[in-house]
Amino acid sequence: MNHPHTDTGPRSTAELAPEPAVRVQDLTKEYPGGIQALDKVTFDMPKGELTSIIGPSGCGKTTTLKIIAGLIEPSAGEVMVYGKAVRGPGPERAFVFQEFALLPWATVLRNVAFGLELRGVGKKEREDMAREYIVKMNLAGFEDAYPHQLSGGMRQRVGLARAMAVDADILLMDEPFASVDEQIRRKFQEDLLHLLSVEKKSVVFVTHSIEEAVYVSDQIVILTRGPAHVSKVVRPGIDRSGDSQEIRRSPGYLDSVENIWDELREYLEE
Amino acid sequence: MSARPRLLSWTLRIASIVFVFALWEWAGRIPVSIAFPTFTAAMSAFREMILDGTFASAYAETIGPLLVGVLLTALGGMLAGLVMGLSPKAEWLGLPLFIVLQASPSAAIIPLITFIYGIGFAAKVFAVVLLSAPVIVLNSYRGIHNTPRSLLEMSEAFLANRRQRIWKIVLPAASGLIFAGLRLGIAQGFTGAVLAELIITPTGVGDLITFYRSGADYDYMFASIFSIVLFASVSLSLLQKLEQRIFRPEMRPT
Numbered sequence: 342m343n344h345p346h347t348d349t350g351p352r353s354t355a356e357l358a359p360e361p362a363v364r365v366q367d368l369t370k371e372y373p374g375g376i377q378a379l380d381k382v383t384f385d386m387p388k389g390e391l392t393s394i395i396g397p398s399g400c401g402k403t404t405t406l407k408i409i410a411g412l413i414e415p416s417a418g419e420v421m422v423y424g425k426a427v428r429g430p431g432p433e434r435a436f437v438f439q440e441f442a443l444l445p446w447a448t449v450l451r452n453v454a455f456g457l458e459l460r461g462v463g464k465k466e467r468e469d470m471a472r473e474y475i476v477k478m479n480l481a482g483f484e485d486a487y488p489h490q491l492s493g494g495m496r497q498r499v500g501l502a503r504a505m506a507v508d509a510d511i512l513l514m515d516e517p518f519a520s521v522d523e524q525i526r527r528k529f530q531e532d533l534l535h536l537l538s539v540e541k542k543s544v545v546f547v548t549h550s551i552e553e554a555v556y557v558s559d560q561i562v563i564l565t566r567g568p569a570h571v572s573k574v575v576r577p578g579i580d581r582s583g584d585s586q587e588i589r590r591s592p593g594y595l596d597s598v599e600n601i602w603d604e605l606r607e608y609l610e611e
Numbered sequence: 612m613s614a615r616p617r618l619l620s621w622t623l624r625i626a627s628i629v630f631v632f633a634l635w636e637w638a639g640r641i642p643v644s645i646a647f648p649t650f651t652a653a654m655s656a657f658r659e660m661i662l663d664g665t666f667a668s669a670y671a672e673t674i675g676p677l678l679v680g681v682l683l684t685a686l687g688g689m690l691a692g693l694v695m696g697l698s699p700k701a702e703w704l705g706l707p708l709f710i711v712l713q714a715s716p717s718a719a720i721i722p723l724i725t726f727i728y729g730i731g732f733a734a735k736v737f738a739v740v741l742l743s744a745p746v747i748v749l750n751s752y753r754g755i756h757n758t759p760r761s762l763l764e765m766s767e768a769f770l771a772n773r774r775q776r777i778w779k780i781v782l783p784a785a786s787g788l789i790f791a792g793l794r795l796g797i798a799q800g801f802t803g804a805v806l807a808e809l810i811i812t813p814t815g816v817g818d819l820i821t822f823y824r825s826g827a828d829y830d831y832m833f834a835s836i837f838s839i840v841l842f843a844s845v846s847l848s849l850l851q852k853l854e855q856r857i858f859r860p861e862m863r864p865t
Binding site: 410411412430431432434435436438440442444445446448455456458459460487488489503507 | 761762764765766767768769770771775779780783786858859860861
């Protein structure tokens, strides 16, 4: 491997994708009061892949994601999106919030179209685009419903549809399925994989579920606590051609889950 | 809401109104005081005053300063609340003033208005503003200050500019408290207008009360008071409808 060497962490993916969609470089975040949330977090996110960030709760997963989104400024370090340094939110990135962040006073249709509305897209055009994703997200028939009339799972699909509708290349998802119960969660994971196979997006996916990370990811960034740094980058390499039950029982899947669990346990026992 | 619960809620509403009126009638018949007329006597006075135009001319007199005062305060108050909710400096400067103003017994200050504004239209407007401003400003401020962070963050992530953030996120999110403030403010403003008419210039609806009291025409006096309550409740519920129409369609009963 004659790749430019770095001493900041593993780079097993660097040679696979010469220009990553997102490059996170020595990200450090210190909050007022001296609490250090991130310490030189570094990883690449290859184009067209799904990268999960996993780690114990409170380890700075969401902080990392929000810095990539441009919602939080890092104390040091840099995020590069397609080679350009991030200075704030941008049209090539869309965010899916853990707590949905839907407008309670707007219908599903307006919520899904809201990103386009803010960009000044005309009413007819943005509603047509929104309807397309409402159908893809299995929300057809609920265009005129308000968020409080929907279940948690449906609300998150509205949030996902809103992020898809702005047609950003990069989706940033902050524990999107955390507020959804387990059965629906599995269905979501499959829907997400299906959608991504059609839409060709690059995704950063924050989760605290090892199983979820292994099931959906091409690459998993394991963060550890106090302050967070990258412990390891894993590529599970799961063959997703089969049936989901089979995948979840395959040795590759189970090994990956076990390896990540060992990696994390080391830090929990410290 | 389906037909049955709606029917029930209307039945309850009408039953409670009937109950209060029946109580009033009963208390008037005892009578609890010679100055307390029966409901039916007050209502026949009420009808007479509507038919002979007494109310029309009295309200024409009162509504002017009330509308001007409330409009001034609503616009100024919402603006002040917006500025204080968005800028910490303005908050530091303005907030204590309105808290003190809200806590102070404004009615006691009303007679002083005469020294500055005399006894005309301006004095009445000032009384309305004085009573309605604190609650309108403070409610707008609180509503705007408490805009959910998650929605602000969402609008930022989806590239909202400042104007969009205020119009599409902050104001709708705060509309509940802003309109609650407006409702309370209008009620307060009405008190201000009537107080001004009782204390400063004997005109309008306040004058009706004074006039009939001095003549011991208690049924007319109570009819006047009843008209104020009716007018205030009707205008407040219209305001609520307006709020739902403009900002919060999801709260409209279906």
